[in-house]
Amino acid sequence: MPPIATPAANARIQPASTPPELLRNFCIIAHIDHGKSTLADRMLQLTGVVDARSMRAQYLDRMDIERERGITIKSQAVRMPWQVGETAFALNMIDTPGHVDFTYEVSRSLAACEGAVLLVDAAQGIEAQTLANLYLAMENDLAIIPVLNKIDLPAAQPEKFAEELATLIGGEPEDCLQVSGKTGVGVETLLDAIVAQVPPPVGDPDAPARAMIFDSVYDTYRGVVTYVRVVDGQLSPREKIRMLSTNATHELLEIGVSSPEPHPTQGIGVGEVGYLITGVKDVRQSRVGDTVTNAAKPATESLGGYRDPQPMVYSGLYPIDGSDYPVLRDALDKLKLNDAALAYEPETSVALGFGFRIGFLGLLHLEIVRERLEREFNLDLISTAPNVIYQVTMEDGTEVTVRNPSEFPTGKVKTVTEPIVKATLLAPSEFVGTIMELAQGRRGTLQGMDYLSEERVELRYILPLGEIIFDFFDQLKSRTRGYASLNYEISGEQDADLVKVDILLQGEQVDAFSAVVHREKAYAYGVMMTGKLKELIPRQQFEVPIQAAIGARIIARETIRAMRKDVLAKCYGGDISRKRKLLEKQKEGKKRMKNIGRVEVPQEAFVAALSSEPPSGK
């Protein structure tokens, strides 16, 4: 039997009255697929907070998409008792989002902890994104517990990867714990190690209350549920709280801890982790990183580190069926309740009709939002090629912020700046050449290269964000047979020789296909896009030129030859019904055509032209 806390020991660790020295706040840093959720599930079982009967795989990942993709988007905190010797401890496991787009959320989750379990697949070794989060944890002075997971796998090489981890965090390979979330081997030892190695939280119980929001989730029945870590003082039921960034006050309707189901408590004190319900309906009113204090006796200093989420990637989303526009609008309004980073405004495209220009944290965020819109709201959508924000300065000094390529100004441009990222790539050393080739093709600048071991290399690049948002990750994976991993963080801006390439059909500009690309790649983009459209647009009764242009200068051209014959000669032995049905089908098809000038373009052509290839012309 695992050391589930006895009732007597448990009495000392009740919420709101647990001495900080009996608390341990930790998170698990891991790559997608390295088994974080399975390990968390095993901990829930071993500590007795979830019995085997109600256990469902990956208990903590609530949304379907998360479960299907095996990734965590929203973090959560779970309080688990664990007894070592005669003493029961309350362990708070704070789950961290597992993707590059959510670095800020990760940083807030880490700031709520004193320790981190660095979980690495014993058959694969550390991945770039885990490495980035590890550095983040080390910067936050978290105690790092290196753990190799999946040691039950035949392909596991724990010795090799223990050495790699020891090199990274500075320690001995023997310090690396070995577990299997699947079989449960080593998990008790890990829980003991968390108690032993993670420092207890420290705070001033008598100071005005200060708690940091590390997650905020919208729940249909309860409104916004806000997860906080108390630093100083105490939060109690029914008191008034204040958000320091906005000074908004809210009534605390409920306060409690998750275990993992919500349990209302008499409050939460120094070092504790719990949830708050105030009745607000929009996560924007309860933002990650903000400091919560008592409205009657407020703290004056925020805990720091708060940042408004900034959309980095923009894409136009349009319903394929124009009459779905109100459904899309309502769906976005609903998603927004649970997604403080989602920004959108209505947009009209000549080619695609009414839709929205939507700002995302990054590509995964885009994919998740799109997938939820399609799945939960039953929408069929077209999305335009994603783009980043450009700052354009004109010769006359005017500045334009470009969130949509069609906003790119005409006239004399002095400078264009684009966002750049610091990217870290980890891969087996045999792929170094391949990766360099890819990164150079995307205007990357190599910043450094380190060998983690004989076989694994870390490459650091500065890359334009605009060059990696389309298919960089897919290319990386396919060129390295899935072995390379990528992490990036936004790292400022740079000037770049960027131009807008327009696509014209019979002289009419098709706004949905305009793209901002580097001048050297403009020709390739033009050739690719005109060639693709030539294949996708059916022949018309007249010749249709397809041109790519920078301003008034044509850089590429294709021609769709005129259709000469569409008539059917036979009448199928008097089968007029068949002929009429064919006409009705054609007319139905025509309704789904968009007219660009006189050219009829099937919706599918837009979808196909927008979905497959990157704007870089690769």
Add this chain to the structure above:
Amino acid sequence: MSTGALPGSVVAGSGERDFGVYLHVPFCSVRCGYCDFNTYTATELGGGASQANYATTAIGEIELAASAMRDVGLPQRNVSTVFLGGGTPTLLPAADLTRLLDAVGQAWGLSDDAEVTTEANPDSVTAADLAELAGAGFTRVSFGMQSAVPSVLHTLERTHDPRRIPDVVTWARDAGLRVSLDLIYGTPGETLDHWRTSLDAVLALEPDHVSAYALTVEPGTKMGAQVRRGLLPMPDPDDEATKYEIAAAALAGAGYDWYEISNFARTPADRCRHNIAYWRSHDWWGVGPGAHSHVGGHRWWNVKHPRPYAERVDAGQLPVAESETLTQRQREDERVLLGVRLADGLDVGPDLRGRLPTLVADGLLEGDPASAGRAVLTLRGRLLADTVVRALTD
């Protein structure tokens, strides 16, 4: 399954519509690879369906048809056109074809100037047959010549010897029958010269009427499968367009005017009135398995296989598989869809006349008739008739 009873709505306006009969003969000696018509090569199909007693069964349907039309209250109309198609009608003995024609006359009455056509395969027809048919009241014969080039005929899996064509044409003319020759263009492997050769051969025979159909590859046919598997190339619409233009020029040069997209005649009297009745939405009863019919906005088609067809008719039921009664909108769509194919053109209602100038400017319609509200296709428009139809129907 439908009982085949006609709705009362078919009566209205019947006085302005001609009445014709199509007789389908669902038998061939061999099946051609491109053909998707309802036809069978076996002589014995079981259940009483066979080539030998087919005429008797079809006559059964004719009698049922005549009483169904009486029952719904349609006034008596003489039959103005009869068309025997297939399959290969001439695979049946001439006596059977004569019996069928006699049955039509008995059931409805035949106009004095009725046009009575049979399709004929150059392989399976003799001078005596043609004389017998002419004597029985047939006025016209349409030979499925398809091409004069052996390699093209081979691809089409046509078995007849092209050298036989002049003979059958002479026999038919000697019997006093009007002669039509059918050609197919666009067969995989057919060159422009092949096509010109076929046209020259046709013109040398001086038929009264020529039909030129672009090959359509249907998915369910042997040729459809060959194209899908890459054994034959898909006919190229540009190539077909060029061949149509060649045909139109050659035929016009020899004095054959187009009166329907695929049909050309030496004089107005040589036009196929039965065909025109289809394009003008007149009434016709299609007799035989899989045959389609139209009476006053009601369309139906018979069960396809000769065996259930025979069983239904023998049980005294109309062998209808399915039917549809057209809405006013559908009737108008059909009027445009079919009527625009004719050289006489189509009256365009006031709401859609505004679209005619664009169609004229695009070179699809003749300008003069358009200014009078009549849509007449140009040569380019004949090839792009579907585009014109779409413009004039929504």
